[in-house]
Amino acid sequence: MNRCIDELQDFNDNDLLSYLKNDWDINTHDEIEVIGELKRIIGKNNRPSLVLKSVKGLNGEALEYPISDLHYKETLLQRGLSVAGYVDINDDINLLLDKTNTAIVKTRLELASPSERLKNKNPLLLETEYKNVQLLKQIDNKDIALDKEGNALIEKTIYNQLYQINKAKFEPEILVEIESEKERLSREIKESHEQKKLEIEEAILKLEQNLNSLTVEEETVKGSLRSIEGKVATTSKKLQEQDKSLSQAIQKSKVKKTELLNEIQIIKEQLKAEKENHMKMLEKLNAFVKSQADTLLGLEFIDENIYSQIVMEPQNDDRRDSLLSFNDDFKGNYKTATAHIQAYLYNKDIMYPRHILENYFALLQTNDLIILAGESGSGKTNLVKSFAEAVGGVSKIVPVKPNWTSSEDLLGYYNPLEKKYLSTPFLEALLEASQNPDVPYFICLDEMNLARVEYYFADFLSLLEERDGSPEIHLYADDESSHVLSEFKHVLEIIDEVKSKYKKGNIINFVELLKDEDINQELKRIFGFSDKDSLIKYHSDLRRMISGVISIPSSIVFPQNVRIIGAINIDETTHYLSPKILDRAHIVKFDSPLLFDWAQIESEISTKHDANKAIKFEAHEFDDRNKYPRFDRENEFCLTLAGLTKSFFTPMGVEVGLRTIRQGLNYQNKLGEFSDNADLFINNFFLQKILPKLTFDGNKMYGDKELKDLLLQLQAQLHPHIIKSRVISSDGIDALEEFEILVGKAKINDWIVNYWA
Template identity: 45%
Template sequence: MADETYEADNDVLSNESLLGEPVKYSLDVVKDLSDEELYQRLFKCWGIKNKKIEVWGELTKQDGAVPYRLKHVRNVIDNKLIEYPIDVSYGLQSGIFVYPSIGNKYYITDQRTFVRGKLILTKLSERIKHGNPFELNLSSDDIEPLEQLPIAINEIDRLSDIDKSIVLGEGTERFIDKVIYEQQLSKLKTEFEETQKSEIETHLSRLNSMTRAVSIEKVELHAIKDSVESSKKENQQLGSESKLLRQSIEKKEHELAILDDKYKGLEEVMAKKIEKLKAFIEEKAVFLKSFEFIDDDEFNSFVSNITKVSERPEHIEFSDHLNGDYKQAVSYIQAYLKERDILYPRHIIENYLTLIRSNDLIILAGDSGSGKTNLVNSFADAVGGKSIIIPVKPNWTSSEDLLGYYNPLEKKYLATPFLEALIEAQQNPEVPYFICLDEMNLARVEYYFADFLSKLEERNKKPEIQLYSDDEASHVLAELKGVVSIITGAKEKYNKNGITDFIALMQDEDVNNEMKRAFGFSDKNSLIKYHGDIRRMLAGVISTPSSITISPNVRIIGAINIDETTHYLSPKILDRAHIMKFRSPLLSDWDKIISEIDAYGFEDVALPVVFEIDDLGVRTPYPNYSINDDFCIQFKELNSRFFHPLGVEFGMRTIRQGLNYLALFKDVNEDKEQAINNFIIHKVLPKFTFDGNKKSGQSDKLDLLDKVLKPLLEEILESHENMDEEFSSIVALQSIINNAKDNDGVVNYWA
């Protein structure tokens, strides 16, 4: 009979899942069930999988036979209030019985008491007496008094008024005060940047919309006035219509006046908010500086950044002076560099600018002295940006060598030049930063860079890097809170109004003794040393956040040489990067380059051309693969007929990267064949490292390259003969084939 009842009850649970309503059992269904079966129903109703009914709630005391009860009971799994799955006179939220021995032990008389514990079925006689087979009481095992509510502050803000009155109330501040303090101090700067700045930008956006609306209304008003005057001159008999037009004009003028008032009011509100924010930040910063917990630079970073306006050197605007034309920008940059005795063929500037706009990893490959890092530096100068060259060390083996690591002994993060460059870029969002890992392959790239490269693959949002646990910063700030409280208390206790800094406090014997007593220090302990430790820890938290996003103004570039001291790039790196190969500038036709630049006709190229960050590329998802697109069709066929048999693998990502490159390259050069040619050089040829003597079907792999793939590429790139040899994928492939024939059939793009 029990099995049948349980089976029927399973149907009830299934219906509950579909209807989205809580389960309610009838007494007849569950009154004869065993304790184990009753527990199973409670577990299933409340989503419990570990076979323990763990809850937290408020321990209350009242007069009467049952002095202690646990109220406002919440499941620890999801912090939701729970209730018996049966209709009874006294529900679970009317209070869980607590044995007096437990209540006497944990109840605190002068404030609200919260505990966490486990519920168990009460005695059978009590359940029969109250007509509730599910009746529970608080087990005496594993009871834990709570010093902090197991519900986040942001979750409390979303509670209903009823739930909030349960969770929040007199005495609860002790549970949440520490969390609030830590949030305010640790995110002092980010609150302004992320919240207030966002709000101000929203208001500015609205103001701009209103301003545009006002301008439109004014234009319409002038048009109406002109129409009225014209109508008066042409025909005086249109008096009635003129009257209507005048009324319309008056209405428009009234609406404009209202808009002007709203505009002024919004400006005043924003000004007050900014001033309030400045005052709050400055108050906190002044206190920390007064007692030497932060230095002048850190103080200025708090106060001056509130009204900081990015200053750029004298320049011309890409959108205004060059009309947002990328072809003109390439010409201008090439001419700008020539005036500084730096000569690059136009194709290199076209290619590099397109790759910068792709937001992908760029790897510049070539012999030493071929102009790789010079391109990074000179291009950054030409666009009003900043280049930072980071030398890679041969002993780099993990991401810690690239990004640094948290030292738990010093309680601070030990940053690297690469991380400092990312933080600096984040602090100057309007300036493009070009961070170059020089001699990137002196160490194995897949060891120290692979995790970071995975972050760069994020295309839907800003990539975020977790440097260390938020808890570490919280510990430092909590300790600082205690120190600040003791200092403030000692200063106020002895009313030392003339004392304004920590050293002065230490020189006062009464205050010094009081602070040692409060800290629990002996005469041998040094308060000065402890102050220095706190200051170093706080400086670490301020200078290096626990996580950092890669700003939209950052581009990562690698520069590599291929010789006996370096490592080859792994397929994982090649699959995600664009390889831009250089040869010695001494092999370039300098006269041709100069003639090319002179033909542009620029009279003055003294100033850099500054782009908006979005004009240098937005990190958006790659274009979708299309079965009808010619490029997709070509590379799908190449992959199945040649790349796969050669052991060279290409995935969907590579083709989508190609679609993105072709779309961007069109802005600097409309020659689609040149774009496809470049993509082959970037993404296909660098993967050609294999034994050409091995068979692929009936042919050697080297013969497949020479007699099948090369003619097919010549067919796809019909105008390849008109391309410069330096930038022709056909010429590059022929060079690979010739080298392989001279090297016992070993195919190696990098040789």
């Protein structure tokens, strides 16, 4: 039913189109496609424009707006539909329209703009665009209307209605075009026929030439084939002879293999027998050691801890048994394991950027000294403790005292008067680690530079440089422990003799020995004690001496499962690190946690496993103490560092030797487990090994140049040759920015260059 305009005012565009399509019997999801007469008219100001007249649907029915009070209601285009986007008649429209300024077209209609609909007082007003217009100009022998490109548009029955309307002016034009097209096609066919004829003749001539050439080649090939057949026959004979020889060799090899397998089986049986024999001997030895330890424990010369060390009772670490497995759960992938470590720490409200954890992990695998430098409270020691927990390891924090002046403050010393070794927390941590070789140990020297590091740590640092196996730490002379053990042996023999003399072999407790008057008096006599001397005091002294000898041997091998980390603050109360320390250590600068990008850290958190569980790492999965990679004169990094050393570092008094470069190569290999970014390695190497060494007076001369000029030249050279792309914040600290800060501080400070200032 038709509606009045007022009823349609509240309709939105979708409702209006649905109402219109429903009235014109058009599917809701289809476009409004029509056939009509495109006409050029002269509008206001004598400017030409276009309208669409005599509009019909694709079903052939005339269309009109379904509005009951439209005062000009006759057909769809009583006032006409303008072609949007055109006012002046351009070349494209001239090609479309005929001499009468009209054309029969098919087009798609859409709602006009709200302003046009309001202007024409018709909420259903439609319009079209020129790009949607298709010309109906041809009919083929299948009675299908076509556009000028030959695309089918509409069935003949609909087209005929339009064709009859325009027959008088349309038919003569079609006939003329048909004749013209016939002439054109005839001309093209004739020209094409002549061209094809020439091409065929040329092709035949070329084929005859190729045939002659192939005949010659065929004879040549036949000759070659006869030669090849002769060679094949000769080769076949040789192959038969070789095959026979090879078969004989295989047969001999099988016999030899059988003989070797028999020999291997015999050796296996011998090894099995030897192993069983050794096990029996070991069982006897353990039984003997245990019986002796039982005696010592009964006589109270040792306590339970020493007893466990003597009999080597295994100590189970139940805590590690419940952890995730690095190999099973993470397939030995260090990068995904580090991502889980970050998530594990985040779950405990400990936030570290991923790049700090990855770099720290890579440095731990180098087996070099790591020094964490930063303000108090920046999370240095917390990193050591929390990371150790996350990998199923043990952390030991050893505070450094300002009065430390020698290696004795670090490792302790032997007191000859008391005949015992006075240990330290650092040494006790090493001894504990040696008793648990599968567990990673992280020993942190807290506030390492409160005392001069080169005074108390230099000797130990020299041991860490050894890469041929594990270094040995000598604590005291072997003969000191020999004296104690010899004296102790004599005491035990005397006790056994006295017990046998008085037939008191059933007494195994020292207190009971003292209670027995006969044994007590005999022991005093043998030891030369007076009535005032105390056997109990002598027993205590022996107990202390034997405990020291067993607990602390005269030398220990540095445990492979230990990593040494130093934590330093840089202020007026601390000492600068000497060149010897800087040359052997990796310096990691720590900023305040308040400067971290916490949103970035939260975006990095990801793991496929339970974030409440740590990972069980075996000590060897932090890599063993291997030799540094060799200096390669063809390696780009080696060549670059050698060139910079000659041109800049040596003139500025900065020590960069082969050790530094080889340490860099070792670090590059370890960092490769986490990142394949070569620029990141160079960036971190300069941060950790070069910048901390830059401490000198820039006003001093080297030849005819001031050192500050060399510093500026080095800064310029780092940009194009060393760091090719800047490190983004998610990768770490930018070395170039740090260098710029260093130069800026030097300018303000009268060119006194000091990375630590």
